Amino acid sequence: MMCMNFFHRLKARSRKSQASLSSKSHDISCGTFSSVKDVKMESSNFGIQIFSCDELLKATDNFDSAQKLGDGSSGTVYFGKLYDGRTVAVKQMKGNDPKRVEKFMNEIEVLSRLRHQNLVSLYGCTSHHSRELLLVYDYIPNGSVADHLHGEHAKLQGMTWSTRMNIATETASALAYLHASDIIHHDIKTSSVLLDKNFYVKLAGFALCRLFPSDVTHVSTVPRGTPGYIDPEYQQTKKLTCKSDVFSFGVVLMELVSSKPAVDITRPRHQINLSTMAMNMIQNHALNQLVDPCLGFDSDLKVRRMISAVAELAFQCLQCEKEMRPSMLYVLEELKSIQRRDFEADGNS
DSSP states (O other), rough: OOTTTHHHHHHHHHHHHHHTTTOOEEEOOOOOSSSSOOOOOOHHTTTSOOOHHHHHHHTTTTOOOOGGGOOOOEEEEEEEOOOTTEEEEEEEETTTOOOOOOOOOOHHHHHHHHOTTTBOOEEEEETTTTSOOEOOOOOOOTBHHHHHSSHHHHHHHHOHHHHHHHHHHHHHHHHHHHHHHTOOOOOOOGEEEETTTOOEEEEOOOOOOOEOOTOOOOOEEESSSSSSSSSSSHHHHEEEEEEEEHHHHHHHHHHHHOOSSSSSSSSSSSSSHHHHHHHHHHHOGGGGTTSSSGTTTOOOOOOOHHHHHHHHHHHHTTTTSGGGGGGGHHHHHHHHHHHOOOOOTOOOO
């Protein structure tokens, strides 16, 4: 029966996880990758270009509101065109944010040292001594997954299930890579998953990311993130782990299945958070009531079986206890398996 038949597997994984953690139980308390005063903002340090504020003011028409691409927790992003013709996205860090230098440094240090086809590319930045803290990224022209599920793009043309499945797998690939590199993203959400013109994923939003060395069990930090995506155990204990990203990714999976936002105060009280709503509906065998009708859940047997398999995986990711959640590597392999599986020939529903 849907999602109930793997509780024993979850419990077994929990016991294995607890056993593996027993040998390493220490914690780190950290605010950023490295102290700002220990990092010299020179292009040679990070291998990226250092821009002047004047260059980026010119590129964005003085941060004209017509150039605005979107607002995030750490700043506002504008479309820009550099002197060499490159189109870019320029993030202007919020001036009233006491953590802005920390967030600025986080993004630079992560994106300048990591290379993955599903991570957004950082072209450069201003010096941290500049009057403005500005980050310059590759311009991703097709908006975010949130735009295509809930925004203006959704009104034009809905994404097919095949496209959503690819988005889920590519996002999982980026996250698994980050975790293998000892980094917790800390702010996974559909607005952080950007799409290029071919709908390939470029994961962004690294302002809250955290280093997670392999010899520690968690990072102690004041809970931060986006409502609707925050790991409930992290909220209670203030202990951030890679499994916090797994929970957030579970919410993203259910957004892809339902086209519903992670939080909606117009829904009944017990359904305001999509994570709670999804868990209840899956447990009550009412997944069909949650799935976006445009996906063909009721008319296409293959789509129904694939969506059911993804919902089962999301159910595992959304477990309240982190030990019950799978790793991102496991999630990635499961998504790839779902894509490869011949559901039309499979007799199981």
